[in-house]
Amino acid sequence: MTNPTSNGLEGVVVADTAISEVDGERGRLVIAGHDVEQLALHSTFEDAVSAVLTAGGARLADPPRLGAARAAAFELVPRLGDALAMPDGMDALRTAVGHLRPTGDDLADAIAAIGAAPVFVAGWNRTCGGLAPIAPDPTLPHAEDYLRMSIGAAPSPAAAKALDAYLVTVIDHGMSASTFSARVITSTASDLISAIVGGVGALKGPLHGGAPGPVLDMLDAIGSPEAAEPWLLAELAAGRRIMGMGHRIYRVRDPRAAVLETAVRPLASRRLELARAVESAASKILRERKPDRPMAANVEFYTAVLLDAVGLPREQFAPTFAVSRIAGWSAHVIEQRRTGRLIRPASRYVGLSASTGQYRQ
């Protein structure tokens, strides 16, 4: 007798982790022992990288040298083939990261991958615009250097700070689909780079990391607060989902939405007021349609507003998510390697029976 199929593994616990905890009922996210609100306020991305890697079990003698890793990755750019010319940024990142050589040392591979991601993503942005990739400045903070390499000029301190807060906020989030993918790959005793490539593939989809670009498209299409309700109703009537709303775990507003909403405020984004109006209309409509399954804004809603306000194009939103989450995946690879076992679930056969020739129920 097999167990009933758990469609989507909802509620199934697949690992013990010390990296982050998502409390979907209370809307709380703890990363390496810190509430996400505090971490985003008081830590740089570099601090957060150290925190998650250490929580995963890495022994860090010094802070990770991300500037040196960015410089090393830039040396690789001429040998990436046409990876950075791919039309989709996630395809470009997946292919470019695949060029990193695993060394067998997870921590060294992690630092190489975390350093490489902003170089490859910014290089892809420039290449798509017919421009040469810009070399990193290893002395700059990671977020500031990523933005500088992307927009081709020194960013304002406010923009660099907001992007840093974003990178900290999304660094890890429990057993997300991409994190699970990375852990499954690691569980076969494969290498960290392969796990990161798998994570990028899983993050690409619009049900996971691919939503913020479409959120911005939605805000553009709505245009003004009064147009929100009719536009959203028409979208649902056409059988489409409202991007940036709903979550597998959260039954209240995603706490990261509030962190990002606060972080974007100093940039005086003209889209912020519209976003708030659309969020409020969408929450009301979704509450009325599904009173038993509360759906509120998720992280992608204000990600769209923040990344737009710092000057990144919408095609770069999902790859920017990966620039941060690579650190979380790396921590999970290290933890999985230390504590995990081959992940190999079961399936229930519902195909043709060899004895009766009938389909099984």
Ligand code: COA
């Ligand atoms: N807009 C409209 N309806 C939605 C919805 C949304 N954003 N999210 C979920 N629903 C509805 C589904 O249509 C489904 O309705 P049904 O039972 O009548 O078919 C029901 O809620 C449950 O959906 P399901 O896909 O099983 O829930 P989930 O827990 O797997 O959903 C998401 C989580 C994130 C995949 C989902 O909320 C979604 O697609 N959101 C939009 C994309 C997005 O913002 N992605 C970024 C996630 S961080």
